[in-house]
Amino acid sequence: MSRRSYLSWAMLLFVCLLSALALAQQTGEPQSAPAFHNDVVIKGGTILTVTHGKIENGSIYIHNGKIAAVGQSVQAPANATVIDATGKFVMPGLIDSHSHIALDDDVNEATNPVTPHMMMKDAFDYNDKMIYRALAGGVTTSLLLHGSANMIGGQAIVIKHKYGLGRDEMLFPGAPQSIKFASGENPKRVYGQRNQLPSTRMGNFEVMRAAFTEAREYMRQWDDYDAKVKKGDKDATPPKKDLRLEALADVLRGKLLVQIHCYRADEFLTEMAIAKEFGYKIRAFHHALEAYKVADKIAANGVAIATWPDWWGFKYEAWDGIPWNAAISAHKGVRVALKSDSEDVTRRLNQEAGKAIHYGLTEDEALKAITLNPAWIIGVDERVGSIDVGKDADISIWNSYPLSSTALVDKVLIDGDVYFDRSLPGYGLTHYKEVQ
Amino acid sequence: MSNKFLILLLLLLALVATAGAQSKKPKSASAAASTPTTNAATNQTIALKGGKLLTITHGVIENGVVVMQNGRITAVGGPGTAIPAGARVIDVSGMTVYPGLIDSETHLGLTEVSADRMTNDELEPSDEIMPHMHVYDAFHAETAVIPVTRINGITNAIVAPASGDTLPGQDSFIQLAGPSAAEMLTVRDIAMPLNFTGQQRRNQSFESAKFPFTRMGMATQLRQAFIDALDYDQKLAAYEKKKSSSDEKEKGGAPPKRDLKLEALLPYLHGKKPVVLSAEQPNDLLTALDLANEFHLKVILNHVTHSASLVDKIAATGFPVIVGPIYEQPKEDERYDAVFKMPAELAKRGVKIAFASYDAHNSRNLPYAAGYAVAFGLPPEEALKALTINPAQMWGVDKDLGSLDVGKMGNVVVANGDPLDVKTDVKHVFIDGQEIPLVNKQTQLRDQYWK
Numbered sequence: 001m002s003r004r005s006y007l008s009w010a011m012l013l014f015v016c017l018l019s020a021l022a023l024a025q026q027t028g029e030p031q032s033a034p035a036f037h038n039d040v041v042i043k044g045g046t047i048l049t050v051t052h053g054k055i056e057n058g059s060i061y062i063h064n065g066k067i068a069a070v071g072q073s074v075q076a077p078a079n080a081t082v083i084d085a086t087g088k089f090v091m092p093g094l095i096d097s098h099s100h101i102a103l104d105d106d107v108n109e110a111t112n113p114v115t116p117h118m119m120m121k122d123a124f125d126y127n128d129k130m131i132y133r134a135l136a137g138g139v140t141t142s143l144l145l146h147g148s149a150n151m152i153g154g155q156a157i158v159i160k161h162k163y164g165l166g167r168d169e170m171l172f173p174g175a176p177q178s179i180k181f182a183s184g185e186n187p188k189r190v191y192g193q194r195n196q197l198p199s200t201r202m203g204n205f206e207v208m209r210a211a212f213t214e215a216r217e218y219m220r221q222w223d224d225y226d227a228k229v230k231k232g233d234k235d236a237t238p239p240k241k242d243l244r245l246e247a248l249a250d251v252l253r254g255k256l257l258v259q260i261h262c263y264r265a266d267e268f269l270t271e272m273a274i275a276k277e278f279g280y281k282i283r284a285f286h287h288a289l290e291a292y293k294v295a296d297k298i299a300a301n302g303v304a305i306a307t308w309p310d311w312w313g314f315k316y317e318a319w320d321g322i323p324w325n326a327a328i329s330a331h332k333g334v335r336v337a338l339k340s341d342s343e344d345v346t347r348r349l350n351q352e353a354g355k356a357i358h359y360g361l362t363e364d365e366a367l368k369a370i371t372l373n374p375a376w377i378i379g380v381d382e383r384v385g386s387i388d389v390g391k392d393a394d395i396s397i398w399n400s401y402p403l404s405s406t407a408l409v410d411k412v413l414i415d416g417d418v419y420f421d422r423s424l425p426g427y428g429l430t431h432y433k434e435v436q
Numbered sequence: 437m438s439n440k441f442l443i444l445l446l447l448l449l450a451l452v453a454t455a456g457a458q459s460k461k462p463k464s465a466s467a468a469a470s471t472p473t474t475n476a477a478t479n480q481t482i483a484l485k486g487g488k489l490l491t492i493t494h495g496v497i498e499n500g501v502v503v504m505q506n507g508r509i510t511a512v513g514g515p516g517t518a519i520p521a522g523a524r525v526i527d528v529s530g531m532t533v534y535p536g537l538i539d540s541e542t543h544l545g546l547t548e549v550s551a552d553r554m555t556n557d558e559l560e561p562s563d564e565i566m567p568h569m570h571v572y573d574a575f576h577a578e579t580a581v582i583p584v585t586r587i588n589g590i591t592n593a594i595v596a597p598a599s600g601d602t603l604p605g606q607d608s609f610i611q612l613a614g615p616s617a618a619e620m621l622t623v624r625d626i627a628m629p630l631n632f633t634g635q636q637r638r639n640q641s642f643e644s645a646k647f648p649f650t651r652m653g654m655a656t657q658l659r660q661a662f663i664d665a666l667d668y669d670q671k672l673a674a675y676e677k678k679k680s681s682s683d684e685k686e687k688g689g690a691p692p693k694r695d696l697k698l699e700a701l702l703p704y705l706h707g708k709k710p711v712v713l714s715a716e717q718p719n720d721l722l723t724a725l726d727l728a729n730e731f732h733l734k735v736i737l738n739h740v741t742h743s744a745s746l747v748d749k750i751a752a753t754g755f756p757v758i759v760g761p762i763y764e765q766p767k768e769d770e771r772y773d774a775v776f777k778m779p780a781e782l783a784k785r786g787v788k789i790a791f792a793s794y795d796a797h798n799s800r801n802l803p804y805a806a807g808y809a810v811a812f813g814l815p816p817e818e819a820l821k822a823l824t825i826n827p828a829q830m831w832g833v834d835k836d837l838g839s840l841d842v843g844k845m846g847n848v849v850v851a852n853g854d855p856l857d858v859k860t861d862v863k864h865v866f867i868d869g870q871e872i873p874l875v876n877k878q879t880q881l882r883d884q885y886w887k
Contacts, residue, residue, distance in 0.1 A: 129768060136772040185551070292885050312878070313581065313797035315551035322878040328886045344763045347772070351804060354858035360886075405807025405857045427771055 039063055040416055041076045045085030045397065050092055050371050050386040060090065062393040065415035070387050083411065083418075089402050091367070092386055093140025093161075093394035093412060094349045097306045097374035098259075098286050098339035100145060101130035101346065102159070108147035109154060110190050113198060114211045116179055116247035118154025120144050126159075126167040130343050132429060135161040135420050137347035138396035138409045141172060143378045145286075148182035148261040149190040151198065151207045155179050155247065155256065158378055160394070160414050164432030176379035178283070179251060181208075182261040183271060184317050205270055212278045215248035222249075257283040257379050259306075263317040265293040272301050284377040286339070289321035292328035299333035304377050306339040309355045326369065327360030336365065337374040354403035366403055481505045482869065483519040484850060486529035492825045492839040502533055504846035507869035512840045528850050531863060534820070535839050536591025536847030537855070538827040540758045541712075541738070541792035542799045544582055544595055544610065545575040545617075550797070558598035560605065564636055564648060565661045567700040569605030571595045572624045577617035581796050583876035586612040588800035589849035589862045592622075592837060594792070599631045599714060602648075602658050606700065607712065609831055611847075613867040626831060627736065628704050629712045630658075632724040655723055662731050665701035668692065707734045710830075712758070714738040717767075718746050725753065736830055738792075740782075741775050742767055751785035756830045759789050759822075762805055773812055779822070780813030789818075790827035807856035819856055845869070 040062040047058040049070065061069040061076040069075060100107045106123035109115045124144065134142065140161055146153030158175035183204055192199030198207050221239040228236035250256050260271055262285045275282050281302075285291065288305035289312065291298055298305065307329075312321030330336045338353055340346035353366040361369065375385030384394050393416035399408045412420040422428050482504045489500035491512060501517035503510045511517050519525060548555035557574035560566050575595060585593075591612050597604035609623035636654055638646040648654045671692040678686050703709045711733045715721035721743045728735050737757040740750060741764045750757065759779045766774040782789050791806050793799040806819040814822075828838025836845045846869030853860035865872045 130765075133765070133772045292881075295885075310798060310801070313549060316549050319549060320881060322881050324878075324882040324886060328882070331886070343765060348763075348808065351808070351858050355801075355804070357859045358861055404859065405804050405854075406811040408811050 039077050039080035040083065040393070040413070041074065041080045042083045042085050042090055042395065042397070042413075045088045045090040047387055048089060048091040048367055048402070049388065050367050051388055058090075060387060060393075060395070062413075062416040065393055065417070067387060067389055067391050067393050070389060083397070085397050088410060089398040089400065089407070090387070091138075091396055091398070091402060092371045092384065092391075093396050093414065094138045094370045095337075095374040095378065095385060096134065096139050096142040096340050096346050096349060097284070097337045097377040098145060098341045099134075099142040099346055100147065100341070101134065101142065101343055102126060102128035103144060104128070108149040108190075110147075110149035113150045113187055113191055113204075113207045114152045114244070114248075115146075115150050115154055116152045116211075116251065117243040118146060119157075120146060120154055121157045121171070124157055124159075124167060126165075126170050130346070131159070131161050131170070132163040132420075132427065132432070133343075134346045135163050135412055136409060136422070136428060138350060138398070138402070138412060139346060140394040140396070140412060140414050141375070141378070141380065141384055142346070143178060143259070143374075145178070145259060146180040148180070148186040151182055151187050151204055152211060152248070153180035153182060156259070158380065161412075162414055162419055162431065164419070164429055172380060172383075174383075176257055177250075177255065178257040178259050178378065179247070180259050180261065181271075183267050184261075184263055185315055186261070201267070205274065208274060209277075211248055212252065212274075215245050215252055216278075218242065218245040219249050219252065251280050252278060254280060257377075259284055259286055259377070261286045263287050263289045263321075265290040268294055268298055268303075272297070272303070283379070284337070287318075287341070288329075289318050289325060291334060292322065292325045293320075295329040295332035295334050298329070304335035304337060304373065305329055306337040306374065306377055308341070308345070309338055309352050309359060323355070323359040326356045327365075330361060330365050330369075335373050335376060336361075336369050337377050338366075338369040339374065350398075350402045350407055351405060354405070357403060363403070479506050481510075481520050481523040482846075482866065482871070483523040483525045484528045484533055484848070484864075485519070485525055486515075486527055487531045487533040487850060489840055490532060490534040490820060490855070491841065492535060492821060493841055499529075500533070502840060502848060504848065504866060504869040507846050509840065509842055509844050509846055509848070509869075512842055526850075526864065528864070531850045531852055532855065532860075533840070533848060533850050534589075534855050535824045535837065535844075536849055536865070536867065537589050537802060537823045538790070538831075538837065539585075539590050539593040539793050539799050539802045540790040540827045540830070541596050541794050542585075542593045543598065543796040544585060544593055544612075544799060545577065545579050545796075546571060546595060546597070547796050548576070548579060548581065559600045560597070561600055564602040564638075564654070564657060565697065566597075566601050566605055567603045567628055567661075567704075568696040569597060570608070570625060571597055571605060572608045572617070572621050575608065575610070575617050575621060577614070577620050580877045581799075582612050584797070584878055585799045586865055586867070586872060587862060587874045587876060587879075588803070589851065589855065589865060590799060590802055591847040591849070591865065591867050592833075593799065594626070594831065596629055596712070599629065599633065600636060602631055602636045602654055603661070603701075604629055604631065609833065611867060613870075613872050623831070623833065625703075625709070627710045627712050628700075629714060629738070630724070630728075630733075631714045632658075632720050632727075633714055633716050633739065634720060651720070651723065655727065658727060659730075661698075662701065662705060662727075665698040665705055668695055668698040669702055669705070704733060705731060707732055710734045710736045712736045712738050713755075715740065715743070716764075717742040721746055721750075741778060742770070744770075744774055744778065744781065747778075747781045747785055747787075750782065751787050756788040756790065756826070757782055758792050758830075759809070760792060760805060761794050762809055776808060776812040779806075779809035779819075783814055783818045783822075788826050788830065789822045790830055791819075791822050803856050804858050807854075807858070810856060816854075816856065823855075 042060045047055040059074045061074040102125045109118045145156045156178040158172035198204040284304040286306045288307045291305045310323040349370045353370045357366045372385035375381040395413045397411040484502040489497040499515045546558045596607045606625040607627045609626045614620040639649045675691045715724045716739045735755045793802045825838035828834035848866040850864035851862045
């Protein structure tokens with residue numbers, strides 16, 4: 001029997017099993033959101049809570065998709081579904097704060113250096129298997145960003161990796177809106193090759209200043225109009241609604257979390273100066289390979305970084321990348337996240353965190369770097385990123401200590417429901433039905 | 437001799453001595469690439485005492501001793517092993533000691549900044565058949581990338597051209613330290629890559645179409661090149677025969693016009709050196725194996741990432757396999773771990789496997805790929821072999837490398853834990869029996885800013 005037909009048979013068998021369990025199945029159609037398993041208890045594992053240390057042989061009680069209790073022992077109804085995690089490690093689902101999966105080839109609207117009105121949701125391919133492969137690596141939440149061709153790119157989406165569900169069921173409800181900015185080599189290369197502005201770093205930053213200056217003028221026109229209307233001026237004509245300027249105005253109004261692709265020390269400083277000049281806040285510098293050179297200044301501005309543990313040398317602005325970047329930055333007070341920006345690395349963020357320990361990060365910081373800190377960057381740290389009462393029950397269960405080369409994900413729960421189980425045949429998915 | 441003259445002479449001597457000493461010091465991180473600062477006496481005997489020895493060939497020795505002298509390992513054993521008088525004894529208690537790791541495919545010395553074309557010499561894309569390209573002609577010994585790589589315990593590597601051509605050139609085997617390129621390139625033209633993954637087609641668009649546009653084109657072009665080389669070989673042989681003929685009438689005649697491209701293929705067509713045969717999916721692997729069979733090539737397989745359905749057939753060929761990159765994405769219909777499991781599946785069937793980083797800047801992460809294969813079922817001792825003795829045997833350098841055995845080269849690593857784990861920190865690296873300072877461009881930046 002070929003591997004493929006074996007897989008198909010395994011899937012078929014599995015599907016029958018699921019039907020027997022009376023879970024809704026519709027061939028070729030996205031599954032509706034599962035009814036919450038009202039009560040689930042994960043028992044017997046070593047719990048890495050992220051916020052309050054390690055609990056050996058601990059338990060987590062999940063009620064209505066939320067963490068209801070955590071501790072050495074928990075009170076739970078007798079009919080709660082029990083997941084035995086004896087000998088295993090239990091930690092929050094991993095969070096990737098920089099990803100471009102599930103966008104097919106629609107990452108960069110590289111036709112203008114300022115495209116803040118592009119909405120990644122419009123390109124979101126919720127069937128992309130990458131969502132599944134990251135889930136199998138323990139990832140439960142990702143920030144899907146516009147690319148770095150434009151100085152001001154589009155607006156991101158935050159997803160939960162509920163692979164097998166429909167598009168809207170995969171969006172993180174209530175997550176704040178992020179916008180992607182870039183800087184340095186990518187914009188100047190993309191537009192410079194066409195002999196357009198920007199083709200230098202001077203051009204890069206000028207494009208930004210011009211855009212925000214224009215947005216300020218646009219806001220002023222609307223303010224004037226609103227004032228006239230308020231005064232009862234019935235002849236007042238509204239300015240033309242402009243999606244691009246609206247989006248920039250939202251940056252200036254502080255409605256969007258600003259995520260900036262930036263490598264070089266001098267550029268962090270310029271970005272922070274421009275943000276100050278126009279009065280918006282930067283949430284995080286992404287890639288941030290030279291953060292260690294000006295970490296105190298980044299920390300003082302309350303900006304986080306989302307970086308890789310060890311990428312370097314792939315372009316000139318990555319030449320001074322060092323694997324101690326995360327540790328030095330954290331040491332100087334910067335909130336540090338480890339992200340993937342890669343279809344490969346998003347499947348093994350746990351290894352990346354382990355590597356960061358090798359390069360000087362403490363175990364606590366390394367754990368935070370793939371859970372709570374990226375949650376903060378995305379603006380969902382009140383909801384996910386640690387094992388705390390009241391948070392969404394997004395949990396990964398590992399066969400051994402997760403921050404190592406050799407750990408494997410056994411199960412992943414999102415909102416209290418199992419979405420991935422390695423012991424299952426086929427893909428190991430519980431809410432996915434292969435389209436025949 | 438006047439006192440003045442004597443003083444002048446002494447001063448001069450002192451000056452020369454200091455200048456000499458200074459010239460041995462690396463002036464910058466990049467200079468450190470080719471000239472590791474060695475112990476004052478390069479022939480100093482070094483004894484590593486008290487470590488857990490992963491010998492690879494004869495098990496694990498707790499609380500062991502390794503002695504290196506004149507660049508070679510002269511003793512490996514338990515706590516009672518004699519340490520020669522005058523040796524520099526390094527206490528490595530609680531540490532793990534293992535042979536230097538071998539990366540079976542890298543682009544070390546062929547690239548500096550990936551996006552800057554002027555610093556890249558990885559591929560000659562003007563033609564698909566370029567066996568006469570020799571990576572040693574481009575190998576940049578002073579690259580900043582090699583010192584970054586070796587401080588994680590990688591001491592030897594294959595340097596290969598990139599895989600964009602069917603025959604992109606010939607590989608060299610390197611040592612990751614040495615006075616200059618001449619010493620670091622320990623085996624030149626050790627093998628020839630033969631890529632058949634579909635990526636070598638010139639099929640970007642119909643507008644820019646160029647032969648070979650298809651796999652048929654690739655295979656036919658390659659077959660023709662081999663036939664041309666065999667034909668050239670016959671002409672050469674005929675000329676040689678004529679030249680040595682006793683019949684004066686037979687003698688003479690012009691030799692065939694020398695053709696570097698065809699000449700480069702001959703050692704491989706004679707089966708004297710291995711061809712590194714790259715294929716990923718099953719159909720490509722079968723076509724490539726047919727070609728290898730047709731021309732009696734000595735084969736090392738490479739990649740086979742999506743050929744899970746052919747693992748038994750691969751095992752039956754008896755060919756060793758460079759596995760990976762195991763981080764490659766599975767095909768659309770494959771389970772998430774289809775590629776991660778390949779090393780385990782091959783090793784289980786007795787295939788000799790070796791790992792490769794297929795990288796330069798992060799070749800230092802080679803052992804973690806092996807560790808990840810362990811997560812997906814490869815026994816840890818097999819994973820370690822696939823970084824040491826297996827590649828040493830595959831590349832024909834096992835007399836010198838791949839295990840902690842007396843007589844082998846002093847390429848030895850000391851680390852604070854499991855070599856395969858991401859958290860492990862390498863504490864000492866010895867190449868050719870000499871300690872390599874754990875210093876590079878990156879550690880210098882770290883030390884400058886981590887205050």
